[in-house]
Amino acid sequence: MSLDGRVALVTGASRGIGKAIALRFAEAGADLACADVVYGSASEPGRDATAEGVRSAGRKALCIPCDVVQYEQVKAAVEGTLREFGRVDILVNNAGIARDRLILRMTDDDWEQVMHVNLKGAYHLIKAVARPMMKARYGRIINIASVVGISGQAGQANYAASKAGLIGLTRSVAKEFGGRGITCNAIAPGYIETDMTEDLSEEMRNQIVQNAPLQRLGHTDDVAGAALFLAGDDASYITGQVLVVDGGLTL
Numbered sequence: 001m002s003l004d005g006r007v008a009l010v011t012g013a014s015r016g017i018g019k020a021i022a023l024r025f026a027e028a029g030a031d032l033a034c035a036d037v038v039y040g041s042a043s044e045p046g047r048d049a050t051a052e053g054v055r056s057a058g059r060k061a062l063c064i065p066c067d068v069v070q071y072e073q074v075k076a077a078v079e080g081t082l083r084e085f086g087r088v089d090i091l092v093n094n095a096g097i098a099r100d101r102l103i104l105r106m107t108d109d110d111w112e113q114v115m116h117v118n119l120k121g122a123y124h125l126i127k128a129v130a131r132p133m134m135k136a137r138y139g140r141i142i143n144i145a146s147v148v149g150i151s152g153q154a155g156q157a158n159y160a161a162s163k164a165g166l167i168g169l170t171r172s173v174a175k176e177f178g179g180r181g182i183t184c185n186a187i188a189p190g191y192i193e194t195d196m197t198e199d200l201s202e203e204m205r206n207q208i209v210q211n212a213p214l215q216r217l218g219h220t221d222d223v224a225g226a227a228l229f230l231a232g233d234d235a236s237y238i239t240g241q242v243l244v245v246d247g248g249l250t251l
C-alpha cells in the first residue's frame, strides 16, 4: 500500500496512535506535517522524535505547534503545510483527550474540554483542508473515533458523545465532499496501549483480554495499519464508514 508522493497532515502525532500513523505513512512514501498542541511539556520532544522518524524513513517532516481547538492555529497549520509541500492529500484527525468521570461528578469543564478537542478540533481541521482538497479534487480524511462512540461507556459520557459526534461528522463530510473526490472515514479503536490507557487497572486489562476474541489489547500499529489502508488507493471507493479495530471486543 503505497502513499508515494502524498502529503499527510496528522494531529496529535507526538505520541501514541498519531505517532504510529505518521511513521507508517512515511514508510509508505508520504511527506508529513505533524500538528500538536502548543502547551504541554511532553509534546515538543515527542513532535521532534516523530519528525526524526519520518526523516529516517527518507521523507520530509514539518512540525507544527497547533492547538486544534483554536481555529486560527489550525488555519495557520494548514497554510504552513501548503507552503512547505504545495498540497495536503490526507488528513488524520487523531488528537484527542479523555476526562473520565461519572455524570453526577462531571464538571462542565470536563464536558467542554473533551468536546472541544475531540469533536470541534476535527471540524476545524476539516474546514481548513476542505478548499485545497476540493480544488485538487482529491482527499482522504480519517477521523479517529472509538468503539465507545458506538456502544457508550459508563464514566465516559463526554468522551463517548464526542466520538459518536465524530462518526456523525464523518458521514456528513462523506456526503458533502464525495462529489469532489474526497473520502471521509472513521476508525473506531478498542483498547490500544498508549499513555491514554496506561491507568487501566489490572482487573480491567484482564477483562478486556478475556472478552476480546483476539485475546490481547491493541497496539498502535494495529490502528496505523487500518489508517494506511483508508489513506491509500485501495480504499478509493470506501467512504462514510467506521472501521472497528478492537480485536473483536465489541462483537
Ligand code: NDP
Pocket: 011, 012, 013, 014, 015, 016, 017, 018, 035, 036, 037, 038, 039, 040, 042, 043, 044, 046, 066, 067, 068, 069, 093, 094, 095, 096, 097, 117, 144, 145, 146, 147, 188, 189, 190, 191, 192, 193, 194, 195, 196, 197
Ligand atoms: P495519547 O494521549 O497518547 O496522545 C494524544 C495526542 O493528542 C498527543 O499527541 C497530544 O499532544 C494530542 N493532543 C491533545 N490535545 C490536543 C490539542 N488540543 N491540539 C492538538 N493536539 C492535541 O492518545 P492516544 O494515542 O491513545 O489516542 C489518539 C486518538 O485515538 C485519540 O483521539 C483517542 O481518543 C483515540 N482512541 C484511543 C484509544 C486508546 O485505547 N488509546 C481507543 C479509542 C480511541 P500532547 O503530546 O501535546 O499532549
